[in-house]
Amino acid sequence: MSSNKIFLYLLTTAALLVLSVPGRLLSQTTFGSIVGTITDPSGGPISDAQVTITNLATSETRKAPTNAEGLYQFVNLTPGNYRVEIEKQGFTKAAREPVNVAVQSTPRIDVALQVGDIAQTVEVRAETPLIQAEASSLGTVVDQRQVNELPLNGRNPMSLAALSPSVVPQGQSGSTPTGTNPFAWGNYQIGGGVANQSQVYLDGAPVNGAYLNITAMIPTQDSLQEFKVPTNNLSPEFGRFAGGVINFTTKSGSNQIHGGAWEFLRNRELNANTFFKQCGRYSATCFYSEPVRV
Numbered sequence: 001m002s003s004n005k006i007f008l009y010l011l012t013t014a015a016l017l018v019l020s021v022p023g024r025l026l027s028q029t030t031f032g033s034i035v036g037t038i039t040d041p042s043g044g045p046i047s048d049a050q051v052t053i054t055n056l057a058t059s060e061t062r063k064a065p066t067n068a069e070g071l072y073q074f075v076n077l078t079p080g081n082y083r084v085e086i087e088k089q090g091f092t093k094a095a096r097e098p099v100n101v102a103v104q105s106t107p108r109i110d111v112a113l114q115v116g117d118i119a120q121t122v123e124v125r126a127e128t129p130l131i132q133a134e135a136s137s138l139g140t141v142v143d144q145r146q147v148n149e150l151p152l153n154g155r156n157p158m159s160l161a162a163l164s165p166s167v168v169p170q171g172q173s174g175s176t177p178t179g180t181n182p183f184a185w186g187n188y189q190i191g192g193g194v195a196n197q198s199q200v201y202l203d204g205a206p207v208n209g210a211y212l213n214i215t216a217m218i219p220t221q222d223s224l225q226e227f228k229v230p231t232n233n234l235s236p237e238f239g240r241f242a243g244g245v246i247n248f249t250t251k252s253g254s255n256q257i258h259g260g261a262w263e264f265l266r267n268r269e270l271n272a273n274t275f276f277k278q279c280g281r282y283s284a285t286c287f288y289s290e291p292v293r294v
Helices: 003-020 144-149 157-163
Strands: 032-039 050-055 061-065 071-077 080-087 093-101 121-124 138-142 167-169 188-190 199-202 224-232 245-250
Touching (some): 032 050, 050 071, 061 071, 138 157, 144 157, 157 167, 157 224, 157 245
Parallel strands (some): 093 121, 199 245
Antiparallel strands (some): 032 071, 050 061, 080 093, 167 188, 224 245
């Protein structure tokens, strides 16, 4: 076989291998889903019921019918609050809001329709179920208010990962990233794993470098919608980690215009003294090596 034929054979084989890899193995997701079952008053499934979900922030809607078992499913939903509406001829219309879809969450909304006029609507306003029966992984979601309003040293949202009970910060992981060893950013033990061996994603894309799994980027605090720290029994879509994952998602916007402005002031005179720094500004003596200013 000539060298040209061998090269063409190898090139064709490599192309087939690339095309055969499922697309969902190439990236992870920060989206969520809504699933559920629609039944009649006796508990029997209702097929071909029209289910409509509406994003309360953007007014985006999606529609899908239930199958023969009364099941419906909406996938790849942007994290946020939704309204779920169900219609079927011969039954009253049912609606439920707000249904909160968090990062990588799958709330299950089961609805039992009542016999009656479709022009009538039964409104249900309740909290989203805390039990995620569709997923086996454990994790903690840090919501938008916590991300945007909690005080952070150096505005490093990675520090908020410590809000999860399974996360143990190590070294300088909770400090400002300015002037810090870049290995300190991801220096967390998650779910009993080894420090610096977890994986960080931003909108589904990994931000870890190939060199010793270093965290190459930290997202801006004000750009984040929320994030989740899954720890155990993660789905097969994740890899290259030992312990857990930090999965950030950015704000997707809404029908209203939003903006923000801020100012930073870091003055050493406003810093609190420590045990090893007991001198004041006009003190004649000082217990640390820095010269006294008079």
